[in-house]
Amino acid sequence: MGKKQAGIITDEVRELINEVARATASMAYIDGMGGNVNYFRAMESLLFNYKKLQALVADYEGYTRVEFQGKSKSIGSFSPSGGGNVYRTEDDILEELERDKVKAYHRTRARFEEIDRVISLFADRKEFHVVRLYYFGEDAQGEPRPADAQPYTWDDIAEELGRMGLVRDVKSARRWRNKIVNDMAVCMFGKPAAVAAGTFRKERASGRE
Numbered sequence: 749m750g751k752k753q754a755g756i757i758t759d760e761v762r763e764l765i766n767e768v769a770r771a772t773a774s775m776a777y778i779d780g781m782g783g784n785v786n787y788f789r790a791m792e793s794l795l796f797n798y799k800k801l802q803a804l805v806a807d808y809e810g811y812t813r814v815e816f817q818g819k820s821k822s823i824g825s826f827s828p829s830g831g832g833n834v835y836r837t838e839d840d841i842l843e844e845l846e847r848d849k850v851k852a853y854h855r856t857r858a859r860f861e862e863i864d865r866v867i868s869l870f871a872d873r874k875e876f877h878v879v880r881l882y883y884f885g886e887d888a889q890g891e892p893r894p895a896d897a898q899p900y901t902w903d904d905i906a907e908e909l910g911r912m913g914l915v916r917d918v919k920s921a922r923r924w925r926n927k928i929v930n931d932m933a934v935c936m937f938g939k940p941a942a943v944a945a946g947t948f949r950k951e952r953a954s955g956r957e
Contacts, residue, residue: 787941788926791933794863795883802864805857812849866935874914875928878921881905888912 804811870876880886881900885893888908900908902918909915915924933941 787933787937788929791929791936799884801860805860811853866932875924877909878925
């Protein structure tokens, strides 16, 4: 077996992995919480992290690259069942770490594909312009904005969409956001989110929200 090179994950990629883990962990959280979940906020978390997740799964090599700080050819590890130290080579440890990274990558990719399928269902709706502006950091045409650009405010969003003849004011832009995020949440999380969205809309209609 040839010698393997142990690469180093950059701080930027590590932070992306951590952020995506926090975002996609929302499914496990939801499963454990039953109906006591704000599905609208959970969907917003996925939308805010969608572009980061997209970039992360696009870089298979970066995601699965292994950090290794070992100095010696053989490293001792205690084996409870074996009754002593078991020595493994650096290559053995690297292979195990790489397998774990590959498994984690495929779990993350599966989560991304699930989110991506839901988002793609709404890409042709007029309200999707708000998603691009507010959650994705894009302009109204879906083009990336400069890295140092300030996030759009709701006044900015209303102005952008007003120039396109789509909305009249901030209230309309927010209403579009509420509608499309609730609809996405229903597709993402199913019946409990549908019930929550129905309650939300009734409260807004009655003036309580």
